[in-house]
Amino acid sequence: MSSKDLSLEELKDVQKQLSKLATSSDSEAILSLFAKLKSGLSAPTEDVIRQSKIGVAVGKMRSHSDKKVADQAKSLVKDWKAIVDKQRAQSSTTSSKASSSTASPAPTSSKTDSAANGNGTASASPSSTPSAATKPASSTTKIDFEILNDKVRNACLKLLYQSLEIGKETHGWNDSQIFDAAVSVEAAILSNQGKGSVTADYRNKVRSLSLNIKDKNNPDLRARVVEGDIAADKLVTMTNEELASDKRKREIEELQMQNLFKAKGAAAQEAETDAFQCGRCKQRKTRYYQMQTRSADEPMTTFVTCTNCNHKWKFC
Incomplete structure (x- = not known):
């Protein structure tokens, strides 16, 4: 980020303002904040977007009822994603080159290799053979789902994890972060709906909540759970209306208003x-x-x- 870019605190302030305007029809105020972000966040880093949660706030606006607001939100998210992807690619390339130059010995000639082998066939040079040091490290952490000493609970934990991990590359979540969220949610369901036991209510809540979490039309819910904006204890007591996407909530509110107008x-x-x-x-x-x-x-x-x-x- 350049010296002219918004500071982390300023971004958090903009994020709070956008969150308050999430269900507002004040398009001018939202577009004004978008303009501020466009001029004050020219080259955001992944850490800055994640810490300020500005990506989540702007992402919610992609389903706004005002087309201009929705289009600009989509444009901002697309631009930031392209910048972050480029940064990741550059970082990966740099790390790979550094690892290769450190771990791989200097290549030798075919004649030298042949002499070392004691036969007339030249062996492949070390630089042509992939080594463990030059292979990119896997970004996936090994997750152990067998930690709850109960077959059903372990299966439910895995189901919740699989629902929460959808879109993790876009948000930059790591596996441990998602797993911790899944563990908290499963424990809250066991305590609230199961009353400490694996009951039918416990199983039904796990299934229904996992369906809500992985709903492709409601990515904001998933993000708020993984990033801790919604506590697990609160999540498991929320109604279907409360779990609905902002777009769906606006549709319900508009329908209720229309009914009130018609019912006068x-x-x-x-x-x-x-x-x-x-x-x-x-x-x-x-x-x-x-x-x-x-x-x-x-x-x-x-x-x-x-x-x-x-x-x-x-x-x-």
């Missing part, structure tokens, strides 16, 4: 006013009505419709 009583009279500004088109031509949607001692809910673009919103 005959007595609910709409009035025109310029007191409200539309968050989408910024016009002040609106209609509104009020309805008691909560207990009697709570304030009424105001439902507003923009007469210019038909955008709907509510507030209490």
Whole structure:
């Protein structure tokens, strides 16, 4: 990163702002933060992206309802991934060359090899034979799933691990990090749903949660679990609605709002006013009505419709 780039603390601040705007319709604020990232994060490193969690925050915006926001989020993630992949390739090449030059002896001529062998056939030079030192080290850590002294629990642990490891290369997760998350989740299910034993509720929760975690339409959930944003004890008590992707949550919220608008009583009279500004088109031509949607001692809910673009919103 150059001296002009955003510091780690500044990136964390931007990440917090984006997280707060994850379900917001304030596209201008989101695009402003994207512009700040584009100019202030020209050559991010993998460590910086991981520590600041800015990649997760921007990644969530790829499913935003505003196409411009979604497109710019996809562009940022794509650019950062290309930069990180290039850095990894360069690092791998450098390490391989350093290892080869250190471990491989200088090549000898065919005549010298032939003399050493005592026959007329030249042997292959050391430089032409792959050695253990020149082979790239495997990035996969050997994971032991037989640690729980119970065949069913070990199988469940493996299932959770396999669900969590999807997309690990993109996020730069290592196997130990994923395994630790899987162990925590399995233990939380055993305690919460199984009450300390391998019960039918325990098995059902492992299966249903693993399906939610590996859902290709909800990669954010997987990232939040592996990176510790959602504690295992909280994860195993979350409802299907809470586990849903941000896009699905927005769809549910919009559907509920539409139902509320359609369910207004005959007595609910709409009035025109310029007191409200539309968050989408910024016009002040609106209609509104009020309805008691909560207990009697709570304030009424105001439902507003923009007469210019038909955008709907509510507030209490």
